[in-house]
Amino acid sequence: MPELNDTVLSEAGDRGRTLLVTDLVGLIERHERSDRPGVESERVVTYAEALEADGARIDAPSVPSAVEERRTNSSSWVGDDVLYTVDDGRVSTFPERWHEGLRGESDVRRYLEVILDDVDDSENAFSMGGAGRGVPRSLLFDATAALGELNPTEAKAQIEALRDEGVLAEDVDQHPNARVSFA
Template sequence: MTEPNRAAVEEAVREGESMGGRDLVELIERHHDGVGVEPETIEAYAAELEARDDYAFDAEAFLADVDEHTTDADRWAGGGYYEIGDDVDDHRISLFPKLWHEELGGSTDVTEYVAFIQDEEPEYLDDLALGGPGQGVPKPAVLQALQLVGGVDRPTAREALTAAGDRGDIVQDADQNPDADVYLAERVSEDTA
């Protein structure tokens, strides 16, 4: 079992009650190497957070929520948690389904992510409360997928997004909008840009 990352624990404490279950699993997943995270690691974080005097955390309720909302679906099936391991010995959980990890795992090519979401997993866009109208993918969703599926840190994910824009591979809604939609340049019509 992996020990909780101190920085991740402190970030969870700073965020407090505003951090939901998926947010906490995302935080854990971002701070551990490999694809997804082992259930035992999630349990270690729950125990660590519950033991803190400066943080009110119900480990039992959190773990029950993760257990109840974990699916073995290979494709996007809503905002739950996904089993992504191949067998019982390789049981790992991620915020993204196995197909995402198989198709995009380790890639930092923003165009691959946007095309994959639009062409293979458009249901994902229906579950997001971000972005604007249209078929673009909200920037925070691209960054999250780059981190958790691509396995890079936040600054590297941002650099990949900026580089794709600089090359003209993608276009974005107004830059000052933190939830701006990202579009493949080759699919943008004159009236969309």
């Protein structure tokens, strides 16, 4: 099994008791590169055990049941506090449909197209972000990092350039996690 990623361990350790299993899966997805979608459940447990051994306030033995409690077989978005089953039993913070449509993608517009096409009503589909329609900026950054090759700085630069061109819109004055949409 590959070595554990120091960034994942550091960020997860900093969250202490507020770390949810979905947060840990998301960190692993964003910071470990794999040729397969999602993360093996055993990998999540390995991180939890390492965190616990390092003194983090985490209950590693409860992680397998926490993964199973949050697991859904839905191939479309049902919420941000679930783990989606992808690629023969692996888990992800993003549904299979997003993995299929966005794997390796580097254009922010394509992320918006796939995500907005998957959710019926973007105004109510996400429990985070500012008011209105669109995809919360933080979710977009997480998706571009986990599913593609864009880090948040690159995704932000694309969003700003496309906003300046009149292609995208976001109301940055009202909320720090503004929703991004097509203009």
